[in-house]
Amino acid sequence: MDWTQEDVSIWLMENGFDKCVNKFKDEEIDGLTLLNLSSSSIDELLSINTIDNVIKKPTIGIKTKFEKKLEMLKSDVFSSSSNILTLNEKQSDILINEINSNASNNLSFFHDFNIDTEHHVIGNQDHLKVSLSTTNVSNQLNDQSSSSSQFLPPQDTTIDQRIHQSLDNSSITSISQPKKKFPLNYVLPQFDKAFEKAAEDPSKTDFGLRCRKKQQLVKTIRDDVANTYGIDFYPTASEFDRMVVSVKNKYPALSKVFGEDMSLLTSALKQQFSRDRQQYGCSSDVLLKKRQSYGHLLSGRKLKFVKVDLVSHREYLIQEKEQSQECLMQLSQQADSMRVLINTTNYDYGQIKAKMDITYPHRQRLVQEMKPIKQIIDLYPALTVIDLIIREINVHFDPFDGDIVETLKGNTSKLSSYIIFLILEEQPFFILEHLIMKRYKHSKKLLLHHETIDAYPMIQIQKVNDTTNYSIVIEYNQLITTNSQAEAMAVLIGSYEIFNIEYPTKIRATLEVLNGLSFKRRSFFLSVAAKRFFNEYKLNIDLN
Known part of the structure; x- marks a missing residue:
């Protein structure tokens, strides 16, 4: 918008902002600047100096009125801007050939078209973007809509007539073309012979946790979907199910590894899509809608864990062993x-x-x-x-059978009967992550991670060569290190009792379940969520 400062002054007076005219002139606000004012700039421009030389900020009513008028102005400006159409490959070739041709001296065509030579690929088809600066061309399109569908232009026709005849004979693709829909029957990409052979008789060494063949399957599907539907495409739950169904139909033996419902494969696919989307910085449609509704780019961002210096403690209970x-x-x-x-x-x-x-x-x-x-x-x-x-x-916190480590081993073994395929060495953590934390939608990073991200007790996983060590970290101080998952879980839940630490809200239900699996008595009442867990899996736990 090419308004001058005088035009802005006239607009201000027409909308009842006469007192601000001088301030806008002092700040050299023209049309372009007016359309791009920030909220803080509006506050400053609408502020008034009183007799006592005190700056009085605008009231909420005045600022709201100004923003509403400015919003109406923006809508009027943008609605009157040039319409944008796109030409497909055939139409763009005709246009470029006529422009480059030395045979025609009719350059009046450029008065009607403002050509942007930047090409956009939409739906695997190359298009040339053309901006119509006047309504002459669009009117000609309507006039020629009843012309013959066969495109055979005579030699003496003008350039604009040829273009419009071409527009009539082929569809114009809009820039806002809808995205390609995910098919009901997803077709898997091709795999090499080695993978095909391994999938016929799958083993946990090939398709288990963090195994090569499983990663090959997940990444190949992700790459195929990204290449077909765009790198920012994130499937819905039903679309993930379609991928899994296609895998199960083509390689039915894989259900021995991933389970009858293929839930392990579904989880791996979701993790892969999420990691790649974060890596490439692509925003989901839901995220974009949140940003649009809240009005700024930071809306809807994934919340980060906030580190605290010290953990919070429960209310201290007076014990009989209090000493002078x-x-x-x-x-x-x-x-x-x-x-x-x-x-x-x-x-x-x-x-x-x-x-x-x-x-x-x-x-x-x-x-x-x-x-x-x-x-x-x-x-x-x-x-x-x-x-x-x-x-x-x-000695001091009364675990079942007097041994918290053996208690956790026994209870996780009972829970493992509800999971078909499970590696014995990874049983405690697998139960914790996939049966307990997943149930309450708690982040694994808050308890099991290779980095320390919170002051509350958590298990830091470290791999050295072929050995995996588990360290309990509290307030960023390492407590113990062990290579036993059961011992790590025992010290994790026991440290809350030793140091009288209050369960953090973000993983409270998970910790209450661990407490119920470990101790006969407790200083608090279990939540309804934890009680339902024990009742569902028929564990003989004192729920009081």
């Missing part, structure tokens, strides 16, 4: 001697256990005072020894 201050001083001295003892090369395990039992009230006092986890660990390094911390859990 004098006694606590003596226990502190016992803790100091134990710290010296445990730092020696060969310490007496029985002596350490005795001192840990004696000093338990002292640790309770530290927890009651909400001391940082690092400070408690520094005072009691025995808590960083896997056997000693598991003993602490077994």
Whole structure:
């Protein structure tokens, strides 16, 4: 819009903003600037200097009125702008040949067409974008709509007549052409002979977790869909089902690995599509609608986990083993001697256990005072020894059968009967991720991840060569490291009891289920979600 500052002043006076005319002139606001004003700029331009030289910001009513008038102006400007059509390959070739031809001297054609030589590929067909600056050409299109469908232009016809005859004889594709629909029967891409042979008699070594053939299957399907329907295409749930059905029909033996419902393959496909969409920065249709409705580009963004410095604690319950201050001083001295003892090369395990039992009230006092986890660990390094911390859990928090590790192994074995295919070594984490966390739609990253993303207790997974180690990290301090999944889960849920940590809301139901699988008694009531889990899987858990 080529308005001058005077035109802007006239528009302001017509809409009742006479007091702001001088301010707009001082800021050199012309038509183009007016259409691109931000909210903060509008506040500044509509502000008024009072007699006391105090800047008075515009009221909500005045600002809303101005924005409404500006919005109406924008709609009028854009609605009166040139219409845009697209020519298909045949029409664009005719247009370019006539332009490049030296035979014709009729250049009046350029007064009607404003040609943008940038090509756009829409629906696998090359198109040339043409902007109609006047209504002459569109009128000619309507006049010639009843002409012959056979395109045989005589030699003496003008360029614009030839173009319009071509437009009549072939469909004009709009830039806003709808996307290609996903078929009801998805056809799988071709795979190599090695894959075909492996799919006839699949094994867990080929199609198990993070195995090569499974990754080949998932990535090939993803690449085929991306090449056909666009890199920003993200299938719906029914479209994922169509992909899985086509895999099951072509390779029925794969149901032995992925399950009868092929749920493991569906999950892998969704993860692959999500990763690729994040990698290429493509926004889904739902995300774009959110951004459009909220009015700014940051709307609908995936929420990031916010790190906190310290965990929050439950309300401290007074225990019978509370000691006097004098006694606590003596226990502190016992803790100091134990710290010296445990730092020696060969310490007496029985002596350490005795001192840990004696000093338990002292640790309770530290927890009651909400001391940082690092400070408690520094005072009691025995808590960083896997056997000693598991003993602490077994002695003071009443797990089933007196052993939390064996309890978790037994309960996860019962739950594994509901899953057809399961690798024995990965049983506890698989149950945690696919049976518990998936049920409540909790993020795996909050409990099982290779990076520490939260102050609350979580399991950090580290792979070194062929060995996988699991570390419990609390408030970004490493507590213990083990290569047993059952021990890692035991220390994870036990650390909430040892340090009296409150369950975070974002994974509360998952942790309540783990608590119910581990301990006979608890200081809180289980939620309805956790109770339903135990009833559904027929686990004999005290739900009070």
